[in-house]
Amino acid sequence: MSLNIVVMAAGKGTRMKSRLPKVLQKLAGRALVRHVLDNTAALHADARIVITGHGADQVEAAIAGDGIRFVRQEPQLGTGHAIQQTVPALNAGGTTLILSGDTPLISTATTRALVEACAGDKLVLLTIEYADPTGYGRIVREGEAVKAIVEHKDASDEQRRIRECYTGIMAAPTEALKRWVGQLNNDNAQREYYLTDIVAMAVAEGVPVVGVKTADETEVLGVNSPSQLAQLERRHQLAQAEALMTAGVRLADPARFDLRGTLRCGQDVEIDVNCVFEGEVTLGDGVRIGANCVIRNVTIGAEARIHEFTHIDGEALGASVGEGALIGPFARLRPGAQLGAEVHIGNFVEVKNSTLAKGAKANHLAYLGDATVGERVNYGAGSITANYDGANKHRTIIGADVHVGSNCVLVAPITIGDGATVGGGSTLTKDVAPGQLAVARGRQIVISGWSRPQKKK
Known part of the structure; x- marks a missing residue:
């Protein structure tokens, strides 16, 4: 019929x-x-x-x-x-x-x-x-x-x-x-x-x-005014929260939860207050989401911890966080961020279109864009991959067990071989072979008896 x-x-x-x-x-x-x-x-x-x-x-x-x-x-x-x-x-x-x-x-x-x-x-x-x-x-x-x-x-x-x-x-x-x-x-x-x-x-x-x-x-219920729209939003969000809690999700406060897409959760998932989920989001068993996070189009593996005020937006490319990873607080994952198991992304670290293998860490104030990062890499505070030349994007490859010191600039395209070390404050434009130490900074000069300029009265 x-x-x-x-x-x-x-x-x-x-x-x-x-x-x-x-x-x-x-x-x-x-x-x-x-x-x-x-x-x-x-x-x-x-x-x-x-x-x-x-x-x-x-x-x-x-x-x-x-x-x-x-x-x-x-x-x-x-x-x-x-x-x-x-x-x-x-x-x-x-x-x-x-x-x-x-x-x-x-x-x-x-x-x-x-x-x-x-x-x-x-x-x-x-x-x-x-x-x-x-x-x-x-x-x-x-x-x-x-x-x-x-x-x-x-x-x-x-x-x-x-x-x-x-x-x-x-x-x-x-x-x-x-x-x-x-x-x-x-x-x-x-x-x-x-x-x-x-x-x-x-x-x-x-x-x-x-x-x-x-x-x-x-x-x-129909919608004819902003007030009615807001009231229906709250009803809808509470209904979604109740359904998740019935399925076993722990919400700290169902009145402070927003789902604007699809959220799939494993067992023993915990979500703190004021979190917003958009697009397609999957949370594995034991995932914990801290307060005030915005999470969009991402798959998060079992036992991962997303600390407070983290922003994840996979957009069309999607993003993924591996099992046991620690993200945030105040971290940002952008489209194409693919993080392996036990990866650490700390406060004020941004990752875009980059793959980080198991155990890699970027704990403070850093940027990883268009990069491939090996296992157990330690990526120092203040370091960035300079991936854009004004017209095109280029890739940075960092091998396993690399240590990148603080305040470094890796100018792509560049490859840092397995086990290499980049001295703090270095700006690198050439590849580094496995196991080597690369330092590229001006020599320190100390001037004795120097006085600061004084304000003119």
């Missing part, structure tokens, strides 16, 4: 007070509408249609791909008018699932339940019971059958006591939906076409109207 998924994403979102269209505002690092699309991907719809309007070019550029079709609603004349624009794009027969691009946390399980309940021959409404339903459209039933949606302003006193409300999400038989939206009119105060008017049409035709309830308020 054919399935169409339609996402309404044409609204301006005036209350967001932003140049960015509302559906592109970020929740957990992803656009609101992207959440909706990702959460319904497992339904394997035959057609996925996004209705755009305000900021259409921006919205379409941000989510294009994966077979998504776009239909524009210009001007925006209500929800019914939006669905009218999709009629030529809907696959015939089957079911059409209608979602809102600003209701990002609708679950796969709920959307699947709606599609199954519709079965191509029923109109299915997603509903929820509120303790205070003021302002929401009420679901009026006769027995189990839904007979109407009554807006709060139009409801009688008896109807206002109904707590079951419509969420704005529905599944409908596609052919009937096409027919119904073609019959909508805008004979109302707002001069708009309301999709909810099709409920009366279905009842009049004898098409069963079913209300499927959700008990999870979070999955049907």
